[in-house]
Amino acid sequence: MAQYAELIQPGRVHSAVFTSEDIYEAELENIFYRYWMFVAHESEIPQPGDYCTKWIGQKQVIVSRAADGEIGVFFNRCRHRGAAVCMEEYGNASFFRCPYHGWTYNSSGDLVGVPYPSRYGDDFDKSSLGLAKVARVGSVAGFIFASMAEEGPTLAEHLGKAAGYLEDFVKASPLSTVSLSAGTSKSTFWGNWKFVGMDGYHTNFTHKTVLDLRQRKQGASYSRGAGNSDKSSNESWDLGNGHCRLDLTGKDKVAVGSASNTSIAANIPDTDDGREYMRLMTETYGDEAPEVIRRSRDVHIHVWPNLQLIGSQVRVIRSLAAGRTEVMSYPAMLDGVPDSINTERIRSFEWFSGVASFGTPDDTEVFERNQIGLQSDYIPWLVLGRGLTVAPQEDGSLVGNVTDEVPQRAQMQAWLRAMGPESAVDVAVRTEGEAK
Ligand code: FES
Ligand SMILES: [Fe+2]
Incomplete structure (x- = not known):
């Protein structure tokens, strides 16, 4: 027997956290049937x-x-x-x-x-x-x-700093509402639900196909993988209570134009509909409209335990067994905008996030390989030590380099609190190299 606290240590995690059916059953009781x-x-x-x-x-x-x-x-x-x-x-x-x-x-x-x-x-x-x-x-x-x-805890207490990002997400609509009305992309994979996290380290490797395609499209101007390296100014955040996010803006806040500015940039098409969208947004948010759009685009958050909002995508995670997970994804449609703005959101969802896209299937493939690898638990520890020395900010948030494992540790800490650090679980914890 072990205590949960022995499985989640600073900078390393025991693989039983992802493979044990006993732990899965305990997660149902302690997380899914208790938390928001x-x-x-x-x-x-x-x-x-x-x-x-x-x-x-x-x-x-x-x-x-x-x-x-x-x-x-x-x-x-x-x-x-x-x-x-x-x-x-x-x-x-x-x-x-x-x-x-x-x-x-x-x-x-x-x-x-x-x-x-x-x-x-x-x-x-x-x-x-x-x-x-x-x-x-x-x-x-x-x-x-x-x-x-x-x-x-109340919902507001549970969400804490994450709530503002939910609000940001829907403000891409001039009515401040979105609709999950464009259908659902459903998938299951043979891996643990906790693999579906916020990981800024994997992008340049797992998503090689995406990088290849972008490079082919953008040619010499494409700075391949720069945003996802240890040199990037992109960040990984621990918002507390297991909620975490990536900030992929590189701090170079992209100008998105305004109703009075005809040179509309950054993915808002310079079309009648694009200009109409900016007009509607300005009507609602005034001079703040470009900033509101930027913030909504930048939402890249995991609301622990089971919701993610990424750009225009809503993703919901459900655990079916220790090694089996269902993911439901929805492109969120903006209420009160010209149709073509939403069509573009669907196209971009199909490109990266759908079950037959260039992005998500590679994540899923890696999650399944992860589950296979974790079964070979002669040395059972996963190393989660990137950026371990990041110091808390004034409001308690931890902010690391985008490739740091700040989000993974944030989730593991929330998980440990929920499971009870001193609760016992049927896992043999041993030192490296020792036979089971
Ligand atoms: S009416 Fe008998 S089970 Fe529902
Ligand atoms: Fe990914």
């Missing part, structure tokens, strides 16, 4: 009666917008004998009728109908048999989070 988990975006259920089914760990939930507009998160389990009452991914309905014996619930989760009720006794109380609710639900910038813990 991202479940859905409000735009997935815009109208009263809209619902979607999602997962928190192994538990399926229904995220439902009731007739009064209130959002509830319910376990997808009939209170009679437990059948899932809803099997659709998305829909609109006044009622959920269980397929087994016909018990019926409204979109607020109340039990409103039971067939042949005369065979129940007088004490049968429908009002106590509504769909079980996930204890706490909250949302920020349309992102809905749920926590199964009755008590604990």
